[in-house]
Amino acid sequence: MRKLLILTIAIVLPSLLCITPLDAKKPPRKKAYVHTVVEIPAVEPQVIAVQTANSSLVMQVDGKGVLRMCHYGALVQDPSQFLSYSDGYICDNDPGPLAYPSAGGMFTWRPALEVRYADGSCNTELYFTGCEVSGRKTVVHLKDYVTALTVDLVYEAFADEDVIVSHTEIYNGSKQAVTLTGFASSYMVLNAREYLLTHFHGWWAGEMQVDREMLGHDTKVLESRRGVQNTQINNPSFLVSLNTREWSETSGEVVAGALAWSGNWQIALEQPQTGLLNISAGMHPASSAYPLKAGESFITPDMIYTWSGNGAGQASRNLHRYARRHRLYGGSKVNPTLLNSWEGAYFSFKTKTLTDMIDDAADMGLEMFVLDDGWFGSDYPRNGDAAGLGDWEPNLKKIPEGIDYVASYAHSKGLKFGIWIEPEMANPESNLAKQHPEWLVQSPGRENYTRRNQWILDLSNPAVQDFVFGVFDNTMKLSPSIDYIKWDCNRLVMNFGSSYLGEEQERFYIDYIQGLYKVMRRIRERYPDVIVQCCSAGGARVDYGALQWFDEIWASDNSDAICRNYIQYGTSLIYPACIMGAHVSTVPNHQTGNITPLKFRFDVACSGRLGMELQPKTLSPDDRALADRCIRSYKSWRDLVFEGDLYRLASPYDGTHYALMYVSEDKSRAVVFAYCLKYITGLTASPVFKLDGLDPARRYRVTEQNVDASCWWGDGQVFSGEFLAAGGFNPRLNRPLTSAVFYLEAER
Ligand code: GLA
Numbered sequence: 001m002r003k004l005l006i007l008t009i010a011i012v013l014p015s016l017l018c019i020t021p022l023d024a025k026k027p028p029r030k031k032a033y034v035h036t037v038v039e040i041p042a043v044e045p046q047v048i049a050v051q052t053a054n055s056s057l058v059m060q061v062d063g064k065g066v067l068r069m070c071h072y073g074a075l076v077q078d079p080s081q082f083l084s085y086s087d088g089y090i091c092d093n094d095p096g097p098l099a100y101p102s103a104g105g106m107f108t109w110r111p112a113l114e115v116r117y118a119d120g121s122c123n124t125e126l127y128f129t130g131c132e133v134s135g136r137k138t139v140v141h142l143k144d145y146v147t148a149l150t151v152d153l154v155y156e157a158f159a160d161e162d163v164i165v166s167h168t169e170i171y172n173g174s175k176q177a178v179t180l181t182g183f184a185s186s187y188m189v190l191n192a193r194e195y196l197l198t199h200f201h202g203w204w205a206g207e208m209q210v211d212r213e214m215l216g217h218d219t220k221v222l223e224s225r226r227g228v229q230n231t232q233i234n235n236p237s238f239l240v241s242l243n244t245r246e247w248s249e250t251s252g253e254v255v256a257g258a259l260a261w262s263g264n265w266q267i268a269l270e271q272p273q274t275g276l277l278n279i280s281a282g283m284h285p286a287s288s289a290y291p292l293k294a295g296e297s298f299i300t301p302d303m304i305y306t307w308s309g310n311g312a313g314q315a316s317r318n319l320h321r322y323a324r325r326h327r328l329y330g331g332s333k334v335n336p337t338l339l340n341s342w343e344g345a346y347f348s349f350k351t352k353t354l355t356d357m358i359d360d361a362a363d364m365g366l367e368m369f370v371l372d373d374g375w376f377g378s379d380y381p382r383n384g385d386a387a388g389l390g391d392w393e394p395n396l397k398k399i400p401e402g403i404d405y406v407a408s409y410a411h412s413k414g415l416k417f418g419i420w421i422e423p424e425m426a427n428p429e430s431n432l433a434k435q436h437p438e439w440l441v442q443s444p445g446r447e448n449y450t451r452r453n454q455w456i457l458d459l460s461n462p463a464v465q466d467f468v469f470g471v472f473d474n475t476m477k478l479s480p481s482i483d484y485i486k487w488d489c490n491r492l493v494m495n496f497g498s499s500y501l502g503e504e505q506e507r508f509y510i511d512y513i514q515g516l517y518k519v520m521r522r523i524r525e526r527y528p529d530v531i532v533q534c535c536s537a538g539g540a541r542v543d544y545g546a547l548q549w550f551d552e553i554w555a556s557d558n559s560d561a562i563c564r565n566y567i568q569y570g571t572s573l574i575y576p577a578c579i580m581g582a583h584v585s586t587v588p589n590h591q592t593g594n595i596t597p598l599k600f601r602f603d604v605a606c607s608g609r610l611g612m613e614l615q616p617k618t619l620s621p622d623d624r625a626l627a628d629r630c631i632r633s634y635k636s637w638r639d640l641v642f643e644g645d646l647y648r649l650a651s652p653y654d655g656t657h658y659a660l661m662y663v664s665e666d667k668s669r670a671v672v673f674a675y676c677l678k679y680i681t682g683l684t685a686s687p688v689f690k691l692d693g694l695d696p697a698r699r700y701r702v703t704e705q706n707v708d709a710s711c712w713w714g715d716g717q718v719f720s721g722e723f724l725a726a727g728g729f730n731p732r733l734n735r736p737l738t739s740a741v742f743y744l745e746a747e748r
Contacts, residue, residue, distance in 0.1 A: 040065055040127050040145045048131050049079035050138050050155045052162045055307040057155065058082045059099045059140070065127035067099040067142065069189040073253060074309055087191070089274050097189040097276055100142065100153055100168065102126050103182065110219060110270045112280045113170070114182030116289070117147060122181075126151055148173035153186075161322040162307060168282075168300045172292040180290040184282035186303035190255060191276050192242035197269060198312070200235040200570055205558035205591050207539035208235060208570030210653060214245060215277065219270040225286055227264060227441075227493025227509055228424070228456070232540035236265040237574040239312055240277065249313040249648050250692070256308070256315040257281060258574050260327070260544035261301035263513035264288065287496070289506045301545055312573065313692070317645050320576035324643065327544055329524070330551035332578045332643040335531055336367035336416055337610045337631060340486075343559065343585050344615035347374035347383050351399050354406050360616035362413040364624065365631040369410045370418035370486055375399060380429045386453040389425045390432025392471050394478065407481035418484030418531070423471035424516070425454045425490065439464050441508075443497030451491035452537075459519070460511035461500035469519045476527060487550070489536040513545070520549035533581060539567070542575065552579045552609055559585035559613055560592040561604040562737070565652045565675060568608060569660075577662065578642040582608030584627075586618060596737050598623050599706065600675065602630040603739035607641060607660060607673045610634050626706070633705045637743050640664055640671045647692035649674075656680050656687065657733065663693035667721075670694060670744040676733040686730040691744075694721030700744040702729075711740050718747060 043065045050057040058071040058079045070082045090096035095106045102113040104123030115124045126142040129150075133139075140153040152169040166186040172178050195215040199222055202209045213220075222238060224230045237258035244252050257279065259265050264284035271277050281303045292298055304322065308314035324332040339361035345353055358369045374395075377388025381395050388395075394403050407417040426433040426440065433440065433455060441456045442448040448455060457464050476482055498508050523532070534541050534550035538557035547553070553575075556567045564582065571580055582605040587595045598619075605611065610631070619627060644662030649672075652658035659674040674689060694700065701718045704710040712731035719728060724744075731740050 038146050043128055045083060046131075047080050047082050048138065048140060049076075049082075050157045050164055051075065051079070052157050052159045052164065054309065055162050055164070057164055060085060061128045065129070066095060067126070067128045067140065068095075069097050069099040069187075072188060072190060072255065072305075073307055087274070087276065094274075097274075097278070098187070099140070099189075100126065100151065100184075100187050102144070102151075109272055109278060110268055110280060111182060112184035112187040112282075113151065113168075114180070114285070115144075115149060116179040116181055118174075118176035118178065124149060147178075149178065158322050158326060161325065162318045163322040164305045165302045166305070167302045170292065170298045170300075172294060172296055175294050177291055177293045180285075180292055180298055182285045183290065183298060183300055184280040185259060185261075185300040186281055186305070188255075188257070188279040188281075188305065189276050190240065190242065190279070192253070194243060194245065195269075195271065195277050196241040196244055196247065198239040198241070198247065198573065200237070202233055204232060204537055204540070205556060206563065206567070207232060207542070207556050208567050210566075210570045210573070212247060215240075215269060215271050217271050217273065219268050221266060221268045223264075223266040223284055225264050225284060227496060227512065228262070228489055229492040229536050229540035230262055230265060231542045232492075232537065235574065236261060236267060236281070236543055238267060238269075239315060239573060240269070240279075241312065247651075248311040250311040252309075252311050254308045254312050254315040256306050256312075256319060256574065258304045258319065258544050259301060260304060260548070261513065262516065262541055262543055262545045264509050283510060287506060288509050290510060291504060291507070304544060313647055316573055316648075319574055320646060323544065323547070323576050324578060328547050328551075328576075328579060329549050330531070330578075332576070333551070334638060334642045335552055335578070335609050336484075337365075337634065338368035338370050338418065338484075338612070339364075339366050339616070340370040340372055340583060340611055340613045342372035343590055343613040345372075345374075349374065349398065351401055351406065354399070355409050357616065358406075358410050358413055358415060361612075362415055364612070364616065364627050365635070366415065366612065368416035368418055368484060370420065370484060371403075371406065372420040372486065373422075373488075375403065375419065377430070379431055380427065385427075387427050387429035389422055389427040389454050390430035392421065392423075392474060402478070404479035404481065407479035411481045416483035417479070417481050418486060418533075419475060419478075419482055420486040420488060421471055421475055422488040422490060423468045424457050424459060426457060427454050429453075438499045439467070441493055441496055441498065443495045446495045446497075449494045451494070454491055456491055456493060458498045458500060458512070459515035460498050460508055461515070463500075465515045465519050469522050472519075472523050473526065476530065482530070484531040484533065486533045486535055486554070489541055491537075517545070517549065524549060539571070542571070547575075547579060552581050554581045555608070558591045559583050560589040560594050561596045561601040562594055562677065563592060564604050565658045565677065568604070569648070569652050569658060572646060572648065572660070577608050577646060580608035581611060582606075583611040583613040585612075586614040598626055599630075600737045600739045602627070602706070603673060603675065603741050606630065606634045606638075606741060609641075610638070630706050633741075633743075637669070637671050640669060644670070645693055649689045649692065650687075652677055657689075659689045661691060661693065667693065667695040667698065668746045670700070672729075672742040672744065673739070674731060674733055675739040676736055679736050680734045682734065684734060686732045686734065688727045688730045690727055691721075691724040691729050694724055694744070695746070696720065696722035696725060698746040700724065700746050703743050704731075705741040705743055707740070711738065712742070
């Protein structure tokens with residue numbers, strides 16, 4: 001009755017009051033709005049499991065085609081038991097732990113995928129359309145149920161290494177372009193009481209510093225927006241220890257992840273009220289809304305995951321093994337020891353400086369000489385960092401005999417020869433920058449800021465890709481005796497802009513890195529055996545994307561052995577020692593001013609790929625003798641550093657010592673490194689290092705290297721693996737900057 005009255009007043013009152021509608025004309029009749037909903041075909045509920053030797057990643061498809069993640073953790077031999085598994089919180093405003101959530105539908109957390117369609121709408125809801133398994137690969141097909149956008153989730157299981165690598169392939173099957181505004185490589189859901197996150201921070205000369213924090217309810221975002229130099233201030237990798245507040249090398253569940261991408265990246269760890277931890281990882285979408293034309297696909301980089309039930313040590317070993325066997329360009333190939341000219345000569349050298357260094361390197365038993373920056377540029381000679389980058393012809397004023405002369409000289413002394421390039425860059429003071437301003441990364445009308453007096457070239461442009469490939473190719477042609485290239489990249493991107501990309505500027509960050517990878521692919525096709533080091537002002541490009549093309553990295557421009565403990569420890573959490581260039585330099589150290597004993601410097605550098613970076617003439621005869629000795633012993637067991645399993649025994653962050661060891665796969669040999677970083681009194685008992693990874697039943701002869709008088713009472717004797725693991729190994733290292741290296745060999 002009341003309703004009827006209101007209706008009558010609404011109809012009658014305006015005419016009684018003579019209200020004239022604003023638009024006196026009759027409004028056009030609107031079509032009745034009919035909301036039709038596309039029906040999703042019912043699917044057979046099923047379980048999809050990606051299995052490794054010790055871990056399972058289990059997803060579940062419900063009858064409506066919703067793909068949820070149920071489990072990433074310990075191996076479940078019969079994953080079909082997850083068919084009706086529930087996390088218990090699914091409701092009418094939360095679809096539960098989706099395996100690859102897109103923005104849209106009921107999902108209102110941080111999505112893995114975001115798409116803007118041609119009509120401006122931004123909703124995507126992915127439904128399961130099928131799954132294929134072949135060999136180690138599982139591909140899960142998903143489709144938006146309204147548009148023709150399809151998404152394939154590709155998982156690769158590396159059973160022996162307990163590693164699962166995933167990426168996503170997004171295909172625009174519609175007739176119109178779409179824009180991708182979020183495109184994670186992978187999405188992971190963990191379920192634990194609490195989460196201890198370990199990640200990295202740093203700066204030039206201080207990379208891979210370790211940060212640990214408990215994750216609260218909210219989102220922790222790790223990211224880089226620097227375009228290139230993507231790992232200078234952090235690293236696209238992390239470890240999460242589950243159900244604990246304590247870091248442990250040996251116990252508890254740990255999930256570690258690393259993204260294989262050298263550009264802008266983002267890893268978001270989101271813990272909503274559900275208590276689950278949602279991790280989306282991939283290229284950074286900032287300023288990178290990516291156009292996908294009709295019929296085009298977008299393939300994301302790989303995200304590498306491992307799960308360990310035995311603490312962080314096992315998680316690192318899994319990643320290392322996977323990297324050596326399946327990811328690194330050079331695998332665990334032993335790279336040569338070397339003398340690099342940089343800190344010993346910087347820009348000031350002539351031919352004789354170099355040939356003298358080569359003589360000294362050969363004398364000390366090193367295996368390669370690397371000519372660093374400063375050898376090129378004739379109109380704009382590279383005599384400092386303000387000129388010459390881009391002009392890659394040799395500077396004949398410095399080396400009138402030419403590069404081939406120096407390279408051949410190295411070969412004649414039994415050394416390999418390497419040379420430095422920085423092909424992605426140009427100094428304003430160079431012919432290149434003056435002749436090809438259109439090749440520079442710059443934004444119209446805006447300042448093109450220099451960094452280290454240089455600009456960056458636009459690798460999204462195929463012409464620049466050709467040029468950069470040409471720099472490598474032409475450098476190789478300078479001499480048939482070039483065995484090694486040190487590829488540097490000393491600045492980040494600022495005020496990005498590409499004259500090549502026209503109106504599609506937002507492609508820049510992604511196309512740049514894809515351009516770099518294209519160049520590297522060409523290089524590898526032509527020069528499969530050249531050793532290529534990835535340097536970026538030290539360790540600013542250390543990721544598993546780059547490492548598919550490069551043989552090793554320069555971990556940091558900081559060669560101070562004290563600081564190196566922290567940098568190398570951090571690096572070891574994710575990356576294997578075989579890639580880690582570690583050099584002995586002079587004292588006072590050029591970066592920090594610290595004075596450390598030569599023995600300490602060698603012991604630190606010997607836990608990676610050993611090199612030297614100083615003027616050998618400054619070494620006293622005693623120092624030379626020690627250098628000879630350390631290099632000789634290193635060469636006798638370095639295969640353990642390159643191929644062995646790493647066990648960290650003490651962290652430089654947690655006490656007075658840093659200690660680590662590498663053990664051969666068959667557990668017959670090992671090498672142990674221990675360093676004292678802080679003073680402990682003469683009254684304090686010797687530190688105990690519980691050796692790990694040995695066979696408890698076997699007996700090992702333990703011999704200290706590079707000393708006449710050992711710091712351990714048991715030196716030269718034979719002990720069981722059990723004894724050494726139980727706490728019998730306690731070298732007397734109680735003074736700062738003392739260190740020791742022990743070689744262990746099992747008795748036959
Ligand atoms: C960067 C590298 C150094 C050295 C210099 C040369 O800083 O990290 O190792 O090659 O460039 O300019």
